[in-house]
Amino acid sequence: xxxxxxxxxxxxxxxxxxxxxxxxxxxxxxxxxxxxxxxxxxxxxxxxxxxxxxxxxxxxxxxxxxxxxxxxxxxxxxxxxxxxxxxxxxxxxxxxxxxxxxxxxxxxxxxxxxxxxxxxxxxxxxxxxxxxxxxxxxxxxxxxxxxxxxxxxxxxxxxxxxxxxxxxxxxxxxxxxxxxxxxxxxxxxxxxxxxxxxxxxxxxxxxxxxxxxxxxxxxxxxxxxxxxxxxxxxxxxxxxxxxxxxxxxxxxxxxxxxxxxx
Amino acid sequence: xxxxxxxxxxxxxxxxxxxxxxxxxxxxxxxxxxxxxxxxxxxxxxxxxxxxxxxxxxxxxxxxxxxxxxxxxxxxxxxxxxxxxxxxxxxxxxxxxxxxxxxxxxxxxxxxxxxxxxxxxxxxxxxxxxxxxxxxxxxxxxxxxxxxxxxxxxxxxxxxxxxxxxxxxxxxxxxxxxxxxxxxxxxxxxxxxxxxxxxxxxxxxxxxxxxxxxxxxxxxxxxxxxxxxxxxxxxxxxxxxxxxxxxxxxxxxxxxxxxxxxxxxxxxxxxxxxxxxxxxxxxxxxxxxxxxxxxxxxxxxxxxxxxx
Numbered sequence: 001x002x003x004x005x006x007x008x009x010x011x012x013x014x015x016x017x018x019x020x021x022x023x024x025x026x027x028x029x030x031x032x033x034x035x036x037x038x039x040x041x042x043x044x045x046x047x048x049x050x051x052x053x054x055x056x057x058x059x060x061x062x063x064x065x066x067x068x069x070x071x072x073x074x075x076x077x078x079x080x081x082x083x084x085x086x087x088x089x090x091x092x093x094x095x096x097x098x099x100x101x102x103x104x105x106x107x108x109x110x111x112x113x114x115x116x117x118x119x120x121x122x123x124x125x126x127x128x129x130x131x132x133x134x135x136x137x138x139x140x141x142x143x144x145x146x147x148x149x150x151x152x153x154x155x156x157x158x159x160x161x162x163x164x165x166x167x168x169x170x171x172x173x174x175x176x177x178x179x180x181x182x183x184x185x186x187x188x189x190x191x192x193x194x195x196x197x198x199x200x201x202x203x204x205x206x207x208x209x210x211x212x213x214x215x216x217x218x219x220x221x222x223x224x225x226x227x228x229x230x231x232x233x234x235x236x237x238x239x240x241x242x243x244x245x246x247x248x249x250x251x252x253x254x255x256x257x258x259x260x261x262x
Numbered sequence: 263x264x265x266x267x268x269x270x271x272x273x274x275x276x277x278x279x280x281x282x283x284x285x286x287x288x289x290x291x292x293x294x295x296x297x298x299x300x301x302x303x304x305x306x307x308x309x310x311x312x313x314x315x316x317x318x319x320x321x322x323x324x325x326x327x328x329x330x331x332x333x334x335x336x337x338x339x340x341x342x343x344x345x346x347x348x349x350x351x352x353x354x355x356x357x358x359x360x361x362x363x364x365x366x367x368x369x370x371x372x373x374x375x376x377x378x379x380x381x382x383x384x385x386x387x388x389x390x391x392x393x394x395x396x397x398x399x400x401x402x403x404x405x406x407x408x409x410x411x412x413x414x415x416x417x418x419x420x421x422x423x424x425x426x427x428x429x430x431x432x433x434x435x436x437x438x439x440x441x442x443x444x445x446x447x448x449x450x451x452x453x454x455x456x457x458x459x460x461x462x463x464x465x466x467x468x469x470x471x472x473x474x475x476x477x478x479x480x481x482x483x484x485x486x487x488x489x490x491x492x493x494x495x496x497x498x499x500x501x502x503x504x505x506x507x508x509x510x511x512x513x514x515x516x517x518x519x520x521x522x523x524x525x526x527x528x529x530x531x532x533x534x535x536x537x538x539x540x541x542x543x544x545x546x547x548x549x550x551x552x553x554x555x556x557x558x559x560x561x562x563x564x565x566x567x568x569x570x
Contacts, residue, residue, distance in 0.1 A: 017455075017485035018553060023536040024380050025453050025487060101376040101533055104449025104504075111453075111534070121379035121386070125538075 007089040008032035014091070015129060024093075024122070025111030031091065034113060035083050042080050045209050046178065052216030053085035060127040060169035061219070062160050063092065063134045064242055065176050066153060066250060067142030070202040074179035074212075078134060079114070081214045093126050094134040127167035135160045137239070143200065144188065150180035151250050153243060161239040166229035170219040171242055175249040178212035181260045210260050217249045264290045265470060266329050266360075268315060268350070269340035271295035273431040274366060274423070274462045276302035278338060281463050283307045292332050294324060294341070315346040325353035325360070333359045336470050340366040342432070347404040355416045362417040364469045367405045369424050369455075369479070369537055370398050374529040380453065383538040384422070384477045395526050405477075412475055419469045419546075420477045424537050427456035427482070427554050437522040439495040439557075445510060446531060448501040451489045453534035457482030460552035465542065474545040479537035483550035488531060494556040507531075 002010075009032035015022045020029070042048050056063075065078055075094050082092040094110075095118040101107045116122050116133075126133050136142060141154035164171050187201040220242060228234040265282055269275035270293035282291045283305040292309045293301055301310040311328055313320045329337075337360055339350055347365055354360045372382050373389040388402050405420060412418045425435050435456065438444060457480065465480040492499040502510070511524040524531075542548045558566070 017536075018483060019486035019490055021453065021486055021490075023453060023455075023485050023534075025451075025534060098377045104447070106449075108449060108451045111451075117376075117380065119377065119379035121381050121383060121538075125381045 004084065005032045005036050008035055008083055008091070011089050011091050013130065024114075024116050025108075026091070026093075026114045027112045028091070030112045031083075031114060035080060038076075038080055042077070042084070046077060046182075046207075046212040047209075048077055048081060048212045048214060050081045050085050050214045050216075052218075053081065053214075054087075055216045055218055056082070056086055056090065056132065056172055057170045057219050057221075059130050060167055061090075061132040062127075062164050062169050062171050063132065063174050063216075064160055064171055064246060065134070065136055065174040066151065066179070066246060067136035067138045068145070068150065068179040069143055069183040069207070070185055070200045071183070072136075073183060073207050074176045075134065075136070077178075077212050078174060078176060078214060082132070082134075090132045092132050092134045095123060097140070123163055124167070127163060127169050137243075143185065144198070147180070147184050151177075151254060153247060153250075156239060156243050158235050158239040161242065162229045162235045165222055165224045165235065165238060166226050168222070168226065170221050171238075172219045173217040173242055173246040173249055175215045175217070175246060175253045176212070177215075177250075177253050177257055178210045178260070181208065182210045182212070183207040211258075211262060213253060213257065215249060215253050217245055220245065263288045263336055263470065264292075264332060264334045264359075266292045266294065266325075266332075266334045266337045267340065268294045268338070268346075269342055269366070270310075271299035271302055272342075273340065273428075274426060274459070274466065275338070275340035276430070277459050277463045278340070278466045279303060279308065281467065285467070290332055290334075292328060292334055315341045315350070316343045318349045321346055321349040322353050325350065325357060329360065330358060335359055336362045336364070338364045338366065338466055338470060344400040344404040348407050351408055351411055351416070351418070355411065355414055357416075360416070362419070362470070362473070363408075364419045364421060364466065365404070365408050366466070367408075367420050367422045367477075368401050369422055369535075370526070371402045371405045371422060372535070374533050374535050376533060378533065378535065380534050380536060381538045382479065382535050384479055384541055395523070397526060409477060417473060417475055419472070419475060421465060421469055421480050421542075422477065422537065423462060423465070423480045424455045424457040424482045426459055426462050427484075428459040431459065432521070434522055434527055435491065437520050438527070439491065439497055440520065441497065441514070443498045443500055444492045444495075445500050445502050445507055446488055446492070447504040447507060450504075450532045451487045452530060452532060453485055453536055454488050454491055454530065455481050455485045455536040456491070456554055457550065458484075458552040458554050461550045464551070465546070465548045468542075468546040468548045472546050476541070476545070478542040478546055478548075479539050480542055480548065481537035481539040481550055483553045485536050487534075494554075496557065496559040504532075 191199040
């Protein structure tokens with residue numbers, strides 16, 4: 001039986017461009033090293049509880065999740081969870097804001113781990129090649145919301161819905177608990193570094209050891225014709241449907257949550 | 263086929279001429295080089311002319327003189343003077359025998375930055391930034407001028423080649439990798455796609471044979487990070503803070519005379535970009551097959567020299 005490192009370092013359906021990297025810069029052995037090194041964080045610090053990863057279907061998939069926190073720790077936890085729980089192993093391609101490529105070190109590190117800049121052509125390529133992508137439709141409005149509005153979905157972009165219709169991708173809503181309390185923002189400075197919209201000031205210098213939960217809802221398989229992606233009303237309806245599913249998933253998850261740190 | 267090849271004494275043009283003269287179905291190759299340059303090969307099927315295509319009169323005389331006399335039906339334009347393309351397409355349009363023009367363009371015509379995609383298809387934005395280096399602006403102008411004439415009587419194909427990574431191809435990356443020490447921006451390691459000379463010739467041949475009109479990206483079979491390019495060339499890889507690179511490489515150019523210019527490569531040394539070759543695959547039947555012949559380590563080259 002292959003180890004976690006072996007499964008990730010040699011993923012099925014990896015689009016190797018001839019030197020061990022895919023065209024976005026993903027390097028599976030490096031990703032495997034990071035996943036193994038992050039095991040203490042996943043198992044002991046955040047004590048991640050995962051349910052429903054078996055629901056992730058094959059083929060092109062869009063994971064849609066709620067978003068919070070100073071830095072995308074929730075994205076990292078979700079990606080770690082997908083890598084550890086999916087069978088066969090699927091490499092999640094987190095879709096990043098377009099200012100990320102400007103960041104030295106971060107841009108390169110993210111690329112090696114599978115993060116992809118959120119341009120239309122990039123995402124189209126990924127879905128056309130059957131990959132699994134991770135999108136936070138709230139964008140920066142999610143982390144920017146005040147603490148009192150935690151677990152309330154903010155501005156909801158519809159691009160993911162258009163992509164799902166156009167490329168016949170399944171949508172899996174994912175509720176993430178813990179991101180809101182782990183690294184709350186207490187202030188936002190209007191300083192734009194490398195194109196980031198603001199400079200967040202966190203409550204603590206590092207994320208707090210809250211208990212993370214990742215819950216996957218049943219996949220939504222759209223029966224739309226790809227041409228419906230050009231109809232704004234159809235796209236908005238799909239986006240709203242997914243939002244409602246995710247809100248319900250969040251509400252249900254919070255009801256059974258044992259506690260923030262337990 | 264009776265083919266006119268410009269820029270025939272170096273790089274892709276020369277390699278294409280050497281291939282065409284051996285190709286069944288090619289009756290004649292009219293190769294054009296600059297003053298002082300020798301023809302790439304001697305062959306019964308080769309006619310060689312010297313012309314400075316930077317002058318409109320020279321272009322006109324070539325096309326209406328030699329090309330008409332030899333009943334040329336296809337043209338592959340790889341002359342280094344990009345703006346000669348404008349005169350060439352004007353002369354070839356309504357020509358009595360020329361039916362097809364294939365223009366060798368460059369991936370550098372595409373705009374590249376933090377908001378551009380990693381996958382560049384033919385509909386991606388071109389670099390119309392007026393502050394871009396003149397080398398880029400001329401090629402964008404030539405490329406767009408040919409695209410504008412695509413639906414006229416002349417069948418035109420514009421091939422946007424990835425960087426041909428080979429000696430004699432006037433490749434910026436090849437020149438960059440000639441140094442024992444390669445500097446790159448600290449914190450950035452973008453994906454680079456390079457094309458072998460063999461694949462460049464195959465793409466040119468496919469385009470000459472085809473009747474498909476349009477713009478076609480021609481990617482290479484090697485996609486790898488910049489650090490891996492340096493490692494494959496057995497060079498020392500040193501990341502330095504970005505602002506130091508331009509003055510350091512200017513100094514290198516003035517001291518050594520080598521041609522690598524950091525201003526031409528600034529963006530691709532920060533932002534990865536790979537050409538999407540789907541259209542060339544579907545319409546020209548071209549898929550890159552030949553990987554780069556990476557240079558051997560210096561000790562192997564030395565040993566080979568000793569062995570003679």
